[in-house]
Amino acid sequence: MINLPALESSLAAFSAGQPFRHCVIDDFVPAETARQLESEMLPYDSPKWFVYKNQIEDKKALNDWNAFPEQTYKFFQHLNSPEFVAVLSKLTGTKLYADPGLHGGGWHAHGPGGNLNPHLDYSIHPKLGLQRKLNIILYISSGLKPEHGGHLGLWDNEPATNRPGKLVREIEPRFGRAVLFDTTQNSWHGMSRPLTQPEGIFRKSLAIYFLCDPPQGADPRGRALFAPREEQKGDAAIEELIKARSCVASSEKVYRT
Numbered sequence: 001m002i003n004l005p006a007l008e009s010s011l012a013a014f015s016a017g018q019p020f021r022h023c024v025i026d027d028f029v030p031a032e033t034a035r036q037l038e039s040e041m042l043p044y045d046s047p048k049w050f051v052y053k054n055q056i057e058d059k060k061a062l063n064d065w066n067a068f069p070e071q072t073y074k075f076f077q078h079l080n081s082p083e084f085v086a087v088l089s090k091l092t093g094t095k096l097y098a099d100p101g102l103h104g105g106g107w108h109a110h111g112p113g114g115n116l117n118p119h120l121d122y123s124i125h126p127k128l129g130l131q132r133k134l135n136i137i138l139y140i141s142s143g144l145k146p147e148h149g150g151h152l153g154l155w156d157n158e159p160a161t162n163r164p165g166k167l168v169r170e171i172e173p174r175f176g177r178a179v180l181f182d183t184t185q186n187s188w189h190g191m192s193r194p195l196t197q198p199e200g201i202f203r204k205s206l207a208i209y210f211l212c213d214p215p216q217g218a219d220p221r222g223r224a225l226f227a228p229r230e231e232q233k234g235d236a237a238i239e240e241l242i243k244a245r246s247c248v249a250s251s252e253k254v255y256r257t
Helices: 004-013 032-042 071-080 081-090 234-243
Strands: 023-024 052-053 058-062 105-111 131-139 152-158 163-171 178-182 190-191 203-212
Touching: 004 023, 004 081, 004 178, 071 203, 081 105
Parallel strands: none
Antiparallel strands: 023 178, 052 058, 058 105, 105 203, 131 178, 131 203, 152 163, 152 190
16 A cells, blocks of 8 residues: 555655655555545535634644545554554664554645644653654645645744744645654644635645654653744734643633634
């Protein structure tokens, strides 16, 4: 199911990736598999989606195995399998663990106007106590064109503020392309270009995370930490939203505002 030669070849550039370890894997799965995965995703207006809609994120997500059709179910099962995790552990040089609960993973979709501010993923898994280490995102939007935007941006870290600095790389969410990155390196990522696609076209992806034993002194962050976009800087309401979103106790109150 997974194009292992492409994965292995792409991972040769992983350690040297800037501004943090990452690589881009085109044709991560066969084209027919990607088309099947795309066709199985829920309609955007389905009530089953979990909705995030506020000034720093506008997307829908779902990690319910019971909602996944056959091909999607098999895809996530394969990525969670001991065989694949062992391969990924060997290629990256890190002892990894699967997260069968797909916490934070699964289906992700953005409609017209969708947004995802630069952010750091949560650090420590709320149920397992392990550290989130690697993220794989597979893009499956055959109708999304480069001019529609929605590119994945990678920012470096500004030490003085612990916020994103320079936008170092943009990655087009090309159909069948996967991105793998290390989430433990002040890995600021998000949508670097606004979505301007026509009605009926969505930015669709599948995401899965792999965990590791937390090193001593690991950031205990239990929720994503967002940063304001340039035009939002100095906005007290945005800063308050970011603060509430990053706190385990208050995050659920601001997913939709």
